[in-house]
Structure formats: structure tokens, C-alpha cells
Amino acid sequence: MSWKRVCSVSDVASNSLKQFDVDGVRVLIANLGEEFKAYPPLCPHMEESLEESGICEDGLMTCSKHLWQWDMRTGEMRGEAEKPLLLYEVKQEGDDVLVNIEKELEYEYDEETEDDDDSFWD
Numbered sequence: 001m002s003w004k005r006v007c008s009v010s011d012v013a014s015n016s017l018k019q020f021d022v023d024g025v026r027v028l029i030a031n032l033g034e035e036f037k038a039y040p041p042l043c044p045h046m047e048e049s050l051e052e053s054g055i056c057e058d059g060l061m062t063c064s065k066h067l068w069q070w071d072m073r074t075g076e077m078r079g080e081a082e083k084p085l086l087l088y089e090v091k092q093e094g095d096d097v098l099v100n101i102e103k104e105l106e107y108e109y110d111e112e113t114e115d116d117d118d119s120f121w122d
Contacts, residue, residue, distance in 0.1 A: 002100065002101055002102055003091070003098045003099070003100050004022045004023065004098060004099055004100075004101050005096050005097070005098050006020050006022055006027055006029055006038070006097050006098065006099050007020055007029060007096075007097050008095050008096060008097070009031075009036070009092065009095050009096070010095070011029075011097075012029050012030070012031040012036070012097075014031050014032075014033045015031065015033060015056055015057065016031055017029070017030050017050060017051050017054050017056060017061075018051065019041045019049075019051040022099065022101060023101070025101055025104045026040070026041045027039070027040075027041065027099055027101070028040065028041040028050055028051060028054075029090075029097060030056055030061070030072055032056070032059060032072060032073070035090075035092075036090050036092060037072055037073065037090055038087065038088035038089075038090045038097075038099045039075075039086060039087055039088065039105075040105045040106060042107065043063040043065065043066075043068065044068075044081075044083040044084070044085065044086070044107040044109075045063065045065075045066055045068050045081075045082070045083065046065065046066065047107075048063055048065045048066075050063060053065045059072050059073055060072060060078060061085065066080075067079065067080055068080055068081040069081055070084065072085075074087075075087045083107065086105040086107065087105075088100060088101060088105060
């Protein structure tokens with residue numbers, strides 16, 4: 001195990017997300033009010049930055065880009081999501097948030113085709 005200090009508890013406001021770089025690994029920290037969680041920083045759907053498009057409310061994360069949702073405590077899919085949210089192991093020691101980073105967690109993305117364009121108007 002390789003526990004790394006990511007931030008102070010005061011660095012991430014309650015019910016919000018903030019991205020950090022830990023030894024070259026980008027980690028998204030979520031403050032759920034009573035606990036912290038850590039995830040890869042990109043949505044498992046289309047590599048959207050969850051720091052910018054992620055909304056966390058009542059333990060549920062929603063990517064505002066395509067409305068995929070997950071249980072923030074378990075990573076389980078909710079609603080239209082088709083892939084679970086990956087989680088790093090997290091612990092709090094005093095005012096520090098630490099994440100167990102053995103290796104960078106990454107999603108496998110489908111290759112885009114010309115038909116996958118997000119634009120309805122070409």
C-alpha cells in the first residue's frame with residue numbers, strides 16, 4: 001500500500017469535488033459532508049472532467065454532460081449510467097485526507113466513430 005497525503009479537509013468544501021495531482025496521478029476528491037471519497041478525475045462515459053461537470057448531492061454524483069449517475073459511497077451505477085465509478089481507498093488522519101494509490105485507476109473508453117458526434121447540427 002502506498003498512502004499519499006492529497007489535501008487538507010478544509011481544501012474541499014462540503015458536497016463538492018476538487019481535483020489534485022499526487023505524484024503525477026490525478027485524483028478527484030469528494031467531500032460528502034461526513035466523509036471523503038476519491039475517484040479518477042474523468043467520467044467513465046466520455047472522458048469528461050468530473051471536477052467541472054460533476055454535481056454531488058445527497059451522496060449521488062451526476063455528470064451534467066450526459067446525466068450519468070453513481071452512488072458516491074460505492075461507485076454503483078444509478079439511472080442511465082452504464083459503467084461503475086472507480087474508487088480509491090481513502091482515510092482521514094487529523095486534518096489530512098490520504099489516498100491509497102498503488103496504481104492509477106483508469107477507465108476503458110470505447111473508440112469514437114463518426115456516428116458518435118455529440119452535435120445534432122452538422
